[in-house]
Amino acid sequence: MKIAISSEGTDLSAQVGHRFGGSPYLIIVDLGTGNFEAVPNPGSLNQHGAGVQTIVLIISKGVKVALTGYCSPVARKHLEANGIAIFTGVSGTIEEVLVSYKKGKIQKTQAATIDHEPEKHLVDKARLIHAMKRSGNQFVSMLPIFLGIVLLIGLLNTFVSKNFLTALLSGNVVLDTFLGAFFGSILAGNAINSYVIAGELLHYGISLFAVTALIITWVTVGLVQLPVEIAALGRRFALLRNGICFMLSMPIAIITVFIVNLVTR
């Protein structure tokens, strides 16, 4: 079994880190073999999503128990939800803590500090409130752009003639699909906006080939996010992935429309 201990340093003589998410290192010890490794704690970087990265890191390492001085209720909830037991109020050097844990002392003395699930329905209620808050935030954050697009469509419907928009596209399947894929690649944002725009373009007489390519590339190709993708995953990966996705979007759009036409004929 593997355990993770928040640490101020990289060896067993280091002090236990006071905060689980904020300590510079995590010492991961395999109790079966006695081997340990010190990994930099992504949570200490204070970046967006760093706390989640700490949790993902210890899950990916197969850790079953976490020992630390203090752990926030949110982090505790995520750890426990992922099957990791968390013991707080731990102090001293990593070596001392390991000895105490092996002797079962920490389990006996600190287990009381674990927030046991008090009542099943109470936990469910707390989780529901958290989920509702999160969903509410996600929903509200997509509304401004979405409402802007709905208002813009009203303007386009009233002030721009259908002939003008249809004249922009030639009626040639390949060229229309290419243009749809191109516009989808340079536009970004929540996918719901692509559905609304594509649906309205369809009413204007723009071909289903073009709007399907637009829907596909809207999410899969991101010219706007390309610098961020390059920074995170490397230039070669980002350019290759976006290039292949763009090329593949066109045959997929064409095949989709052909199958739809066959099925609905």
Place this chain on the structure above:
Amino acid sequence: MSSVNKENVKESKDKKALGRISIFPVCVLACYGILCAIEPHKSLIAMRTSGNLLLYIAPPLVLVFVIMLALNLFVKPAQIVALFGKGLRIKGIVFSMVAGIISMGPIYVWYPLLKNLREEGAGNGPIAIFLYSRAVKPFLLPVMIAYFGWIYVVILTLLTVFASIAIGCFMSVFMKGK
């Protein structure tokens, strides 16, 4: 950084983000204002058209919220993402695809996590599959079906799933040894 400072930083970031995403609707409203002065009758028709469109999308939007809530309530993306495979085995393909489909929020939020996973040994194939499968949005399906019909949505969704596997294979081959 103290928890109070963190709260303040988060609040200021939220305000900035809200400011950024409000620019577009404010610009559209400004266009309405200008056009209202020139063509008041047509602007009113445009408003009515937008209102009708909003009424048309409102019922699927309620469903969107319900599905979002269900995903947030029952799905733990951190656990699934942690199961990303190193190579393109069936388990790696399935888990990265499922993770991509259930992942929500803007893509740039996920990049640091993917970077970390790759440093931990996740392969290029599963990461590419994750990024492509994000095109399937279960919580937005009601809106998509309202616009294009379920036959179109089913076909496009299936082809997107197959395409994500193809992208994963391409990336594994072209990025071999990188």
